[in-house]
Amino acid sequence: MNANEKQMHTKPLGALLAAAASRAVPVVAGIEDKALDAPTPCADYDVRALANHLLHVVVEFQKLAVKRDSDFSSPPDYVAEAGWRERFAREAEALVEAWSTPGAEEGTTGSLKMPARIVGGMALLDLTAHAWDLARATGQEYGADPAVVTELAEVVEGLAPTGREMGAFGAAVPVGADADPLARLLAATGRDPYRA
Numbered sequence: 001m002n003a004n005e006k007q008m009h010t011k012p013l014g015a016l017l018a019a020a021a022s023r024a025v026p027v028v029a030g031i032e033d034k035a036l037d038a039p040t041p042c043a044d045y046d047v048r049a050l051a052n053h054l055l056h057v058v059v060e061f062q063k064l065a066v067k068r069d070s071d072f073s074s075p076p077d078y079v080a081e082a083g084w085r086e087r088f089a090r091e092a093e094a095l096v097e098a099w100s101t102p103g104a105e106e107g108t109t110g111s112l113k114m115p116a117r118i119v120g121g122m123a124l125l126d127l128t129a130h131a132w133d134l135a136r137a138t139g140q141e142y143g144a145d146p147a148v149v150t151e152l153a154e155v156v157e158g159l160a161p162t163g164r165e166m167g168a169f170g171a172a173v174p175v176g177a178d179a180d181p182l183a184r185l186l187a188a189t190g191r192d193p194y195r196a
Helices: 005-008 013-029 047-065 084-100 116-138 145-166 181-190
Strands: none
Touching: 013 047, 013 084, 013 116, 013 145, 047 084, 047 116, 084 116, 116 145, 116 181, 145 181
C-alpha cells in the first residue's frame, strides 16, 4: 500500500459517507415510479423493496453512530410516503453528520458489540453497493468515489466470510485482471458488475 492509498484508507468515516451519499442521493432521486417494480441485482429485492431497505439502513445506522440500539428487522414502507426521495436525501445527510461526530468511530456499537469503525464501514458498503444496484436496475449511471472503493475493499475482505454465511454476500464473481476497483469490489460481494 503506497502513501496515497494509506491516506485514503485513514479518511474519517464521515468524509467517506459524505462522498458515498453524494453519489447515492442522485440515484434515488432519479428513480421513477414506473421503475419501482423492476428487478434489481439483489435477487430478493425489487426496486421498491431495495429503496425501502436502503432508506432504513440510512436511518438505523444513525443510531449506531451514537451507540444506540438499531432495528433492521422490518423496514417501514417509506416509498409509500410522499416525498420519500427527499427524505432519503435528508436522512443521508443526517447519517453523515452522525458519523462525523467526535467519538462515533471509537469503541463498539450494535447488538454484536462490533468495533464502531467496522459498523460504519457496513453503512458505507450498503450506501455504495445498493446505490449501484438501484442505478443498474433503473438505467442510471453510477460511479463510486475512489477513496470509498479503497476503504470498502478492506471492509469486504474482512466481512466476506461471515457475510456469505449469513446470506448478506453471494459467492464471489470472477472478474478479469483488468477489472476496475469498483467492479472488483462488487464482484467480491457476489454481484456481476457486467450483467445488464
